[in-house]
Amino acid sequence: MNETGQGLTLSAPASIEEIAADGAIAQAAVDEAIRVVCGSPRTVDYLPAPGGYLAELSSPKGRWRLRGTTVATIEGDLWTWVGEPAFDIPELAGSWPVSPSLVDAARCVNGNGPLWFVRNSTGADAVVFDAPFTLPAPRHAIALGLARLAPDRDAARAVAAYAAWAGLGLRQEGSSLLLSSGDVIDGGALRPLVPTVTRNPALAREQDMFFDAAFPDRTVSYANGTLTVDNRFAAPGVVVAAVDSTHWRWSYSCEDLAELPWAFPARGLKRYGIESGELDLLRESIPRDEAAHLDATARAVLGLWQAVWVPDDERQLLVLFGALALPPLRSDVARAVLSGRAWEGDEVEAYARARGVALHPTEAGFSLAGLRLRREGERLLVED
Secondary structure, three states: OOEOOOOOEOOOOOOHHHHHHHOHHHHHHHHHHHHHHHOOOOEEEEEEEOOEEEEEEEEOOEEEEEEEEEEEEEEOOEEEEOOOOOOOOHHHOOEEEOOHHHHHHHHHOOOOOOEEEEEOOOOEEEEEEOOOOOOOOHHHHHHHHHHHOOOOOOHHHHHHHHHHHHOOOEEEEOOEEEEOOOOEEEOOEEOOOOOOOOOOHHHHHHHHHHHHHHOOOOOEEEEOOEEEEOOOEEEEOEEEEEEOOOEEEEHHHOOOOOOOHHHHHHHHHHHHHHHHOOHHHOOOOEEHHHOOOHHHHHHHHHOOOEEEEEEEOOEEEEEEEOOOOOOOOOHHHHHHHHOOOOEEHHHHHHHHHHHOOOEEEOOOEEEEOOEEEEEEOOEEEEOO
16 A cells, blocks of 8 residues: 555555555545535435446535446345455455445545445445545544544554555654654554543432432423423533434434534534544444443533433433532432442542542541542442
């Protein structure tokens, strides 16, 4: 493949998975450019053209004509390549079951443009289109691309492939990659530009307990950005995420939510994810069993500490709003909040700061609002 600007050479890919990873960041950049420039909802009409199709792309923001090349034909679940393979890799020629890796690889070896399926009389054509839109800044692209990258893929190689594609200089210093854009990759992760926001799960837990006590058998409705509880409490609420039986999705990545004014503040999660390199804030879809920590993260980043789940057809919406005012912290409340799990030291410190109480050292650990916590290894537990 190409050589980057500072003499680092990117070797030819050895597998289709490696090709897919090589295109991850560039494809994230292209997809983000289309999202920003074209907006949603979008419609696409296709016109046959030599070697492929023209796509007439329309949205409330305007109309665009894109030229595309047919790279494969689809019949049933079988993908058959058109043309000669770009590399001597078996899956780049002949027929194979349709898979995300094939789609990503097809994009990579054809310039990383969007791949859309165009129906024909026997199935569909897989067509890679050009995308002459202004691309996001390198850091923006790298953050989104690394969020897409499978955990077992080589992040440094993906960054090098992006640098070659984008014409950026790249050099290595120890375990760090330095791009000519000024961005730095440390051990496969973006070096943060901003201080890390400290999650405060204890404060989130107390806010939830207080809300449950204030509205024990509540009826909740949410319409046009206003959250109403028991027809006696109303507050503006930000829809942050949509969660179904299997996956968590940030509202900014849900087509039916992203353009709603009451979801706009959730875009701050994406901005913070790009600035901090916290990739969970940038992943479009996260398995539900891996997302338990995300509501506390969202509360800390947005500074909205009260949360409620609102049913929405076959999913639930996480809505955040301004915290109810808590009374001064008592020992029994601190015990209820902190019992039942072990806490990191910085989590307890964040909770104490938020509640305006001192954290006093003891022989076994600390005391907080009269509650004693003992150390067990690196963590703190409520003393019996």
